[in-house]
Amino acid sequence: MTLALIDVAKEKCDNERVKAYWNAYHCQNKVIISEDRLYGNYCKNRFCTVSCAIRKADTINRYYPIISQWPDVHFVTLTVKACKALDLDKRIWRMFRAFELIHNRCKKGSKEVMVLSLLE
Secondary structure, eight states: OHHHHHHHHHHTTOHHHHHHHHHHHTTTOSEEEETTEEEEOOOOOTTOHHHHHHHHHHHHHHHHHHHTTSSSOOOOOOOOOOOOGGGHHHHHHHHHHHHHHHHHHHHHHHHHHHHHHHHO
């Protein structure tokens, strides 16, 4: 896929993107093994699958001490289709509102479960 992105960037004469895509293409192409550990340089581009996986693992490890104390943990990814720049503020507001409704419904649901368990 990266090679296809390079071709598109070349067609549009976007040399900066071409360089970034080549950087992602060569991400982790040299790995050093030392004392049963792997070391390498990664490109840190947001469109590189290797870099995204490493970034996600770093984030999980950073928050793990807090998250591990929670009784019931769920990772959720919310996605929406792209929109035009003029509609971005409205889209963000709707996303926050939707998340707030979901969050309130979940809180309400857990209260109902607590009430039911207290009645039994």
